[in-house]
Amino acid sequence: MTHATLTNVPPSTERYESVIEVRDLTVAYNESPVLWDVDVDIEPGKATAIVGPNGAGKSTLLKAILGLVPIAAGATRVYGAHLDTVRNRVAYIPQRGTVDWDFPTTSLDVVTMGRYGRIGWFRRPGKADRAIAEECLAKVGMSQFAKRQISQLSGGQQQRVFLARALAQEADLYLMDEPFVGVDAVTERAIVELLHAVRDAGNTVVAVHHDLESVPAYFDNVVLLNVRLIESGPVSKVFTEENLRRTYHAPANPIGIDGTTSPSRSGSEMAPVKAMLR
Amino acid sequence: MMPLAFLGLDITWDATLRNVILGSMILGLTSGVLGSFAVLRRQSLIGDALAHAALPGICIMFMLTGTRSSELLLLGGALSGLVGTLVLLAVTRWSVVKQETALGIVLSVFFGFGILLLTRIQHSGNSAQSGLDRFIFGQAATILPRDVAVMSIVATVVIGLVILLFKEFKIVTFDPAFAASIGMRPDLLGVILAGLLVLTVMIGLQTVGVILMVSLLIAPAVAARQWTTSLAGMVMLSGVFGMTSGVAGSVISSLVDRLPTGPMIVIAASIIVIVSLLFAPRRGVLSTYRIRRTRARQFRAELALTDHHGVSRS
Numbered sequence: 393m394t395h396a397t398l399t400n401v402p403p404s405t406e407r408y409e410s411v412i413e414v415r416d417l418t419v420a421y422n423e424s425p426v427l428w429d430v431d432v433d434i435e436p437g438k439a440t441a442i443v444g445p446n447g448a449g450k451s452t453l454l455k456a457i458l459g460l461v462p463i464a465a466g467a468t469r470v471y472g473a474h475l476d477t478v479r480n481r482v483a484y485i486p487q488r489g490t491v492d493w494d495f496p497t498t499s500l501d502v503v504t505m506g507r508y509g510r511i512g513w514f515r516r517p518g519k520a521d522r523a524i525a526e527e528c529l530a531k532v533g534m535s536q537f538a539k540r541q542i543s544q545l546s547g548g549q550q551q552r553v554f555l556a557r558a559l560a561q562e563a564d565l566y567l568m569d570e571p572f573v574g575v576d577a578v579t580e581r582a583i584v585e586l587l588h589a590v591r592d593a594g595n596t597v598v599a600v601h602h603d604l605e606s607v608p609a610y611f612d613n614v615v616l617l618n619v620r621l622i623e624s625g626p627v628s629k630v631f632t633e634e635n636l637r638r639t640y641h642a643p644a645n646p647i648g649i650d651g652t653t654s655p656s657r658s659g660s661e662m663a664p665v666k667a668m669l670r
Numbered sequence: 671m672m673p674l675a676f677l678g679l680d681i682t683w684d685a686t687l688r689n690v691i692l693g694s695m696i697l698g699l700t701s702g703v704l705g706s707f708a709v710l711r712r713q714s715l716i717g718d719a720l721a722h723a724a725l726p727g728i729c730i731m732f733m734l735t736g737t738r739s740s741e742l743l744l745l746g747g748a749l750s751g752l753v754g755t756l757v758l759l760a761v762t763r764w765s766v767v768k769q770e771t772a773l774g775i776v777l778s779v780f781f782g783f784g785i786l787l788l789t790r791i792q793h794s795g796n797s798a799q800s801g802l803d804r805f806i807f808g809q810a811a812t813i814l815p816r817d818v819a820v821m822s823i824v825a826t827v828v829i830g831l832v833i834l835l836f837k838e839f840k841i842v843t844f845d846p847a848f849a850a851s852i853g854m855r856p857d858l859l860g861v862i863l864a865g866l867l868v869l870t871v872m873i874g875l876q877t878v879g880v881i882l883m884v885s886l887l888i889a890p891a892v893a894a895r896q897w898t899t900s901l902a903g904m905v906m907l908s909g910v911f912g913m914t915s916g917v918a919g920s921v922i923s924s925l926v927d928r929l930p931t932g933p934m935i936v937i938a939a940s941i942i943v944i945v946s947l948l949f950a951p952r953r954g955v956l957s958t959y960r961i962r963r964t965r966a967r968q969f970r971a972e973l974a975l976t977d978h979h980g981v982s983r984s
Contacts, residue, residue, distance in 0.1 A: 458851045476853065484851035491845045495710065496895060496904045505841055509852030514834060541899050561852070 409472070411436045411565055411596045412457055416466035419449065419456050425464070426452045430621045434598055435613055439591045441601040441627075444617035445640050450600040451487065453617065454567050458484055470565065480509055483563035485554050487570050493542050499553045500538040503529050506560030521560075528559040533582060548579030555586060566590060568599040572606075584610055607631060686811060687924050693813040693821055694916030694935055697874050700825040701883075702890035702912025703832055704870045706905045707863055709891040710843050715773055716755060716864075718884035721871045722777045723754025725784025725880050728805050729791060736796070740817050744872045747805070751868060754780045781880070808879035808932030810920060821873045828866050832905065839863065840901050878932035886912060889939035896950035915939035 412434035419427040427449040434440055442450045455461045457468050459475050471478045483506070506528070507521040517525075529535055532552040542550065551571060558566055571587075572580050587610070591597050601607060607614055607627060614631050616622035616639040623630045623638075708714045724747030731737065731746025754776050761772040791802060804812055832839065838859055841849040846856040867887075874883045894908035919935030948955050 455847075460847055460850050479851075479853045482851070484848060486845065486847045490847060492710070495844045496898055496901050497840075497844065498899060501900065502844075505845070505848070508837060508841055508849075508854070511837070513838065516837060557848075 408433075408435050410434055411471060412598070413469045413472070414453070414457065414466070415468070417453075417456055417463065417468060418465040419452050419461055420464045421461075425619060427456065427617075428620050429466070430617070432615055432621060432624055434596060436596050437591065437594055438612040439587060439597040439599070439610065440613040440615060441599055441607050441611040442615045442617055443601055443604065443607060443639070444622075448618040448639075450617055451569050453615075454484070454569055454598070454600060458482070458567065480561070481564045483558035483561040483566045485558050485566070485568040485571060488547065488551055488554060488574065493545070493550060495542065497542055498539050499534060499542060499545065499549075499556075500525055500529060502542060502553050503556045503560050506557040509561060524562070525556075525560050528556040529553075531559055532556045532586065546576070548575040551575050551579060551583065555583060559590075563595070565596045566598070568597070570600050570602065572601070572603065604636065685815075687920075689813045689815060689818050690810040690924070690931060691917060691920045693818050694810060694877055694920040694931065695913050696818070696821045696825045696916075697877050698886065698890070698912030698914070698916030698935070698939075699909045700821075700828050700870050700912070701874060701886040702894070702908040702910070703905055704828055704863075704866055705887035705889075705891040705912070706894065706901070706908045707832075707839055707843060708867060708887050709895070710901075711863070713864075713867070714884060714888045714891075715770075716758065717867055717871055717887045719758050719773055719776050719780075720751040720755050720868060721875065721880045721883040722784075723780035724748065724751040724871070724875060725805060726750050726780055726787055727753075727784075728875075729784055729787035729802070732791060732802060733787070738801075740812075740814070740876055741820060743802075743805075744875060747875060748868050748872050750780065751871065755864070755868075784880075804879070805875050806879050807881060807930065808875065808877045810877045810923075810931035813876060817876060824869045824873045828870060829909075831862065831866060835859065835862070836902070843901075878935055882932055882936045885936045885939060886915070889936070889943045890915065893939075893943045893946035896946040896953045911939065911942050915942060 410433040412432070414430055414432040417427055417430040417432075418425055426447075430449075430453065432453070442453060444450050452461060456463055457470065457475070468475070470482060475482070500522075503525040504517050504521060507517050507524065511517055511521065526535070526538065529538055532555050534549060534552050534556060537545065537549060537553075542553065545553065551574075555571070558568075566587075568587075571583055575583065587597055587599070591612075599611070601611070608631060611627055613625060614627050615624040616630065616635055618639050623635045705714065705717075708717055724744075727746040727748070727750025728743045729746075730750065731743050734746075735742060737743065758769075758772050758776045761767050761775065762769045765772075767775070788802060788806075801809070801812060838849075838854060841852075841854055842856040842859045849856050849859075870887070871883055874886055878886060890908040890911035891904070893911050894904045898904045898907055915935050915938040918938040920931050922938070923929040923931040923934040946954070949957075951957055952961075
């Protein structure tokens with residue numbers, strides 16, 4: 393059995409087929425790059441946090457992987473292929489604040505949108521899709537809010553609806569942009585449990601995350617990012633005081649294109665690091 | 671065809687009036703349906719710029735061809751409307767000017783230029799020009815059977831595409847980033863919606879004119895949003911509100927002397943908006959006020975209870 397031979401291979405964190413490969417990725421909205429020459433590999437079956445200061449390009453990294461922003465240089469591959477061929481294996485949870493929650497629709501309807509990619513153009517969601525949506529809404533503990541207008545949900549409930557929509561995609565890879573922002577403690581625990589359940593079922597989770605203290609408890613791997621890649625790997629190895637200092641001290645302008653170097657970050661930006669190191 | 675006979679209205683029923691009512695009805699339905707998307711996508715004011723920017727195109731088309739045909743004139747209007755919209759998008763994207771400012775610039779520059787051309791045409795002594803000013807405030811009485819036919823075709827295209835692409839329009843309107851992540855092409859769908867917006871605005875220019883057209887996009891949609899909990903419900907109700915405004919406006923203006931049809935349609939739509947904003951359940955002003963007052967009373971009652979406990983225990 394191949395499985396038996398695999399177990400004979402000495403365990404090494406470097407040996408896996410990457411779910412996501414990012415090579416030499418550079419993204420620039422204006423003159424200064426948002427991401428500069430980033431190389432990242434995402435390990436399958438693990439929960440990975442993308443961590444870094446504001447403006448470090450965390451969300452942009454997710455969007456570049458999803459083909460939502462133009463890439464200036466480099467390439468990304470998902471499951472070893474172009475994203476277009478594997479879209480149905482990928483679920484994306486945008487930041488909650490990016491949509492209009494006064495849109496006339498219900499929780500269940502938003503979750504059903506998770507099926508749209510599989511349904512394809514022109515066709516309508518059927519009974520089976522609605523059943524899956526209801527199931528996913530139940531998984532996030534929101535069944536009783538199925539018919540509720542999304543404008544009447546709390547922030548945490550809205551985030552759960554977004555999670556349920558991602559579950560309805562029945563994907564293997566879950567890309568989440570700040571899933572814990574603006575949610576209550578109960579929802580945060582529920583999301584973490586769900587995130588771990590999704591991972592333990594063999595799926596891969598990648599989340600942009602801003603709360604340094606919860607990284608070791610929530611995630612297996614971490615990508616430290618500040619325009620450039622600072623370090624990536626298992627939390628136990630990479631999530632160190634030294635690396636965090638490098639991440640949060642690093643100048644925003646990676647190579648000093650205009651001939652100057654940015655002053656190192658001070659005060660508020662370093663606060664999370666200081667809190668961590670106490 | 672006597673769609674209004676059941677209303678038992680005592681109106682002189684002639685071909686002109688029938689065209690006006692039919693045209694206004696089709697226009698209201700179309701702009702109501704498409705207006706829902708324009709409002710939810712926060713693009714209703716783009717429709718306004720589009721309508722105003724159509725005027726110079728109408729005039730230029732007349733100067734070039736000397737035509738009286740509405741279709742040709744509106745084709746010219748559509749072209750300059752598109753130019754105006756592209757200028758608006760370009761200014762917003764490439765300069766430091768914000769969108770609402772750019773909107774003001776495009777709208778007034780194009781409209782001003784249109785008025786300038788119109789004034790020159792009117793003083794040129796060309797008798798064919800009479801009635802070109804109908805595109806400013808609209809003149810429904812000039813609607814011919816031909817125009818009604820064109821309006822019906824446009825309505826069929828708009829409503830047909832909205833039905834066919836309903837799921838796609840919904841997802842790119844609600845969550846464009848997610849839509850793109852599942853391969854839905856928000857850019858392409860946005861272009862299609864913009865194209866439908868151009869068509870809708872053009873069929874409205876003859877009836878309500880370049881200045882008031884935007885209200886037919888906004889008013890039915892805003893009113894419909896108050897009463898429904900689903901996008902499909904909003905789109906359908908908005909179509910019904912638009913249609914009702916069109917019929918009511920044209921009928922009322924035919925009953926009373928010297929009441930212009932276009933502005934009357936807009937007033938009818940506005941009345942629906944006001945009623946909806948005030949009286950709709952849950953979202954209406956009165957309803958939210960009542961809910962807040964009830965809550966406050968409950969809180970006061972609870973506080974009084976706990977206070978009482980505090981007193982009795984001490």
